[in-house]
Amino acid sequence: MPVPSWHPPEPSAPMRNDPERLAELRRLAILDSSAERAYDEITRLLATTLDVPITLVNLLDQERDWFKSRAGIQQTQSPKVTSFCEQFFDSTCEVIVVEDTLQDTRFAAHPLVVGRPFVRFYAAARLVVRGQTVGTLCAYDVQPKQLTADRIEHLRLMAGAVVELLGQRAADSQL
Numbered sequence: 001m002p003v004p005s006w007h008p009p010e011p012s013a014p015m016r017n018d019p020e021r022l023a024e025l026r027r028l029a030i031l032d033s034s035a036e037r038a039y040d041e042i043t044r045l046l047a048t049t050l051d052v053p054i055t056l057v058n059l060l061d062q063e064r065d066w067f068k069s070r071a072g073i074q075q076t077q078s079p080k081v082t083s084f085c086e087q088f089f090d091s092t093c094e095v096i097v098v099e100d101t102l103q104d105t106r107f108a109a110h111p112l113v114v115g116r117p118f119v120r121f122y123a124a125a126r127l128v129v130r131g132q133t134v135g136t137l138c139a140y141d142v143q144p145k146q147l148t149a150d151r152i153e154h155l156r157l158m159a160g161a162v163v164e165l166l167g168q169r170a171a172d173s174q175l
Helices: 019-027 037-050 085-090 149-173
Strands: 054-060 064-071 077-079 095-098 121-129 132-141
Touching (some): 019 132, 037 054, 037 064, 037 132, 121 149, 132 149
Antiparallel strands (some): 054 064, 054 132, 095 121
16 A cells, blocks of 8 residues: 655645734744753653653744754754644644554654654644744654653643743843
């Protein structure tokens, strides 16, 4: 049976490019900023809590996913065409958990699922600042995985901590 080809979701383009969302992201004055210990501690804690090798604080601009913090990878960004977090633009869910990407039609043909690093698990929580989705706190594994309700709640709480940090940053940048 042939493997379906990957086509990134189209309906999200309007939300990814929404002027109000992008203005909020700019207001945060965080894109391309230096590493910060508080964000890095959250990604390390998430990796330990969920027992996964890769975690990110991921901010979504027009053309890319930029990683404010990352654990387990060297890249600092990825193009929107390979964004797992693009799914949040097509959903009202605050948390998305995909236990096995090969069994999920949204991801089964994704280039990072069928090719290196062969992502098999994805979990993320939406980062919302002043009503706008600016990014995600996300976790990846190369093995399928199930999360308990407690671990999903930990992901949600850590995302809340990231949103608090973003809010503090925005307030500080306006002083």
